Amino acid sequence: MRLCFGLIIAVTLVMTKQMILKTVTNSVLQLAITACFILASSSSLLAAEYQSLASIRMQTESFISNYPYESPYPPRFQISKLDSRLRLKVCPEALAVDFVRHDIALGNTAILVRCPIESGWKIHLPVRIDVFEDVIVTAKPLLKGQNIDTSAVTFQKHNIALLRNGYYVKNSRFDQLQARRNLKRGDVLTPKNLSPRLMVRSGQQVTLVLDYNGLQIKSTGTALKSATLGQVVKVRNSQSLRVVEGIVSGEALVRVSI
Numbered sequence: 001m002r003l004c005f006g007l008i009i010a011v012t013l014v015m016t017k018q019m020i021l022k023t024v025t026n027s028v029l030q031l032a033i034t035a036c037f038i039l040a041s042s043s044s045l046l047a048a049e050y051q052s053l054a055s056i057r058m059q060t061e062s063f064i065s066n067y068p069y070e071s072p073y074p075p076r077f078q079i080s081k082l083d084s085r086l087r088l089k090v091c092p093e094a095l096a097v098d099f100v101r102h103d104i105a106l107g108n109t110a111i112l113v114r115c116p117i118e119s120g121w122k123i124h125l126p127v128r129i130d131v132f133e134d135v136i137v138t139a140k141p142l143l144k145g146q147n148i149d150t151s152a153v154t155f156q157k158h159n160i161a162l163l164r165n166g167y168y169v170k171n172s173r174f175d176q177l178q179a180r181r182n183l184k185r186g187d188v189l190t191p192k193n194l195s196p197r198l199m200v201r202s203g204q205q206v207t208l209v210l211d212y213n214g215l216q217i218k219s220t221g222t223a224l225k226s227a228t229l230g231q232v233v234k235v236r237n238s239q240s241l242r243v244v245e246g247i248v249s250g251e252a253l254v255r256v257s258i
Contacts, residue, residue: 049089049090050087050088050089050090051088051089051090051091051115051121053082053084053086055095056082056088056095056113056123056125057079057082059095059097059113060079060097060111060113060125060127061077061079062097063097063098063111064077064079064111064127064129067105069105069106069131070133071131071132071133071160072133072134073131073132073133073157075106075129075130075131076129076130076131076132077127077128077129077130078127078128079111079125079126079127080125080126080127082125086123088115088121088123089115089121091115091116091117091120091121092117093115093116093117094116095113095114095115095116096112096113096114096115096116097111097112097113098111098112099111099112100112100124105129106129106130106131106160106161107128107129107130107161107162108126108127108128109126109127109128109129110124110125110126110127111124111125111127112124112125113125129161130159130161131159131160131161132157132158132159132160133157133158133160133167133169134155134156134157134158134169134170135155135156135157135158135160135163135167135168135169135188135189136153136154136155136167136168136169136170136172136188136189137153137154137155137156137158137186137187137188137189138152138153138154138183138184138185138186138187138189139151139152139153139154139185140152140185141182141183141184141185142179142182142183143179143182144179144180144181144182145178145179145198146178146179147177147178147197148174148175148177148178148179148189148194148197149174149175150174152174153174153189155170156186156188158188163188163190165190165191165192165193166190166191166192167188167189167190168189168190175197176196176197176199176228176229177194177195177196177197178194178195178196178197178198179193179194179195180192180193180194180195181193196228196229197228197229198226198227198228199227199228199229199248199250199251199252199253200223200226200227200233200248200252200254201223201226202223202224202225202226203222203223204222204223204252205220205221205222205223205238205252206220206221206222206223206235206252206253206254207219207220207252207253207254208220208221208235208237208244208246208254208256209246209249209253209254209255209256210256210257210258211255211256211257211258212258219237219238219239220237220238220239221235221236221237221238221244221254222235222236222238223235223254224236224243227248228248229248229249229250230247230248230249231247231248232245232246232247232248233245233246233247233248233254235254235256244256
């Protein structure tokens with residue numbers, strides 16, 4: 001098309017400079033314009049035969065932007081550039097767009113775009129998607145074994161695509177968790193650096209609750225090992241000196257069933 005316009009301009013300049021060749025030049029100009037229209041029509045027909053790459057990209061962007069990420073922030077993403085030599089037949093139906101793998105909806109992943117008809121085409125688009133969330137981090141340094149409470153944590157915006165060890169959000173419970181190792185201020189809390197809180201410690205005096213025929217009998221004993229909520233622990237009864245097994249049901253509380 002640029003060549004056509006250049007030719008028209010060149011012929012027009014000849015007309016202005018050589019009026020004696022006006023008739024011939026007019027004919028050449030008419031031919032040039034006709035040729036350009038023919039080329040333009042051919043290009044339009046060719047474009048109409050193939051799916052617009054811009055439409056593929058726009059629908060992919062729309063899919064990512066509207067994906068139901070559980071985040072108060074819009075996702076940020078980069079879609080790989082489509083090869084301009086790509087020739088895909090125009091799809092008579094709306095394009096189907098989805099993740100290649102639903103379990104990888106952020107970070108480095110891929111989008112499947114396809115024409116949902118029999119023998120329709122499909123392509124994979126590599127994408128990078130970053131999703132941000134207000135996750136829980138330490139508000140102060142924590143020592144190994146220290147219990148987690150509301151005074152020890154705060155919120156901080158992070159790219160969760162980079163948090164491969166997991167993370168905790170606003171509604172997470174910490175009353176039964178403790179630091180698995182020493183943590184610095186600002187460390188993201190994850191299932192890797194936290195562990196269930198010990199409700200019973202070895203050598204600790206605990207309350208034994210015996211359930212018998214609908215009755216509850218309480219006594220005391222010494223825990224023979226440490227345990228978390230729901231774990232089975234052995235306790236030596238302080239009165240009978242017998243060793244019994246029970247389930248940890250609270251802080252220094254062991255429930256025994258007969």
